Amino acid sequence: xxxxxxxxxxxxxxxxxxxxxxxxxxxxxxxxxxxxxxxxxxxxxxxxxxxxxxxxxxxxxxxxxxxxxxxxxxxxxxxxxxxxxxxxxxxxxxxxxxxxxxxxxxxxxxxxxxxxxxxxxxxxxxxxxxxxxxxxxxxxxxxxxxxxxxxxxxxxxxxxxxxxxxx
Numbered sequence: 001x002x003x004x005x006x007x008x009x010x011x012x013x014x015x016x017x018x019x020x021x022x023x024x025x026x027x028x029x030x031x032x033x034x035x036x037x038x039x040x041x042x043x044x045x046x047x048x049x050x051x052x053x054x055x056x057x058x059x060x061x062x063x064x065x066x067x068x069x070x071x072x073x074x075x076x077x078x079x080x081x082x083x084x085x086x087x088x089x090x091x092x093x094x095x096x097x098x099x100x101x102x103x104x105x106x107x108x109x110x111x112x113x114x115x116x117x118x119x120x121x122x123x124x125x126x127x128x129x130x131x132x133x134x135x136x137x138x139x140x141x142x143x144x145x146x147x148x149x150x151x152x153x154x155x156x157x158x159x160x161x162x163x164x165x166x167x
Contacts, residue, residue: 069098
């Protein structure tokens with residue numbers, strides 16, 4: 001929704017942009033409240049959940065990353081009501097792009113170059129895959145980029161906002 005709000009603002013729809021940005025902030029507040037409430041309930045019940053290290057980042061083994069990327073992209077496209085005939089091609093595009101990311105990252109080029117090359121690959125193969133599966137190119141690109149979204153970092157940040165991080 002946040003990106004949709006930016007797009008609406010840039011294309012001359014300020015009221016729609018304002019509504020979308022408000023919706024994004026309300027959804028984020030709901031997530032923070034949910035995480036905070038869940039952590040508080042666990043604390044009251046005496047359940048130990050462990051501590052989060054907000055700066056921790058690691059790259060898994062390449063086969064695990066490739067399989068996880070394929071599953072994440074296919075699941076996102078399924079949840080977004082993409083036609084079932086497109087799930088396997090989207091998963092394949094995501095798997096190859098995650099494989100490229102892992103190969104470039106492990107060669108020492110860093111996260112930025114690895115991400116850039118993976119995104120370039122998604123952009124280059126998005127149109128041919130979309131035309132063969134008869135779906136919009138945006139569906140392939142949006143679903144294939146899903147494995148690169150920083151979900152764990154956002155979750156860690158929201159959790160730290162919802163808890164007393166001074167402990």
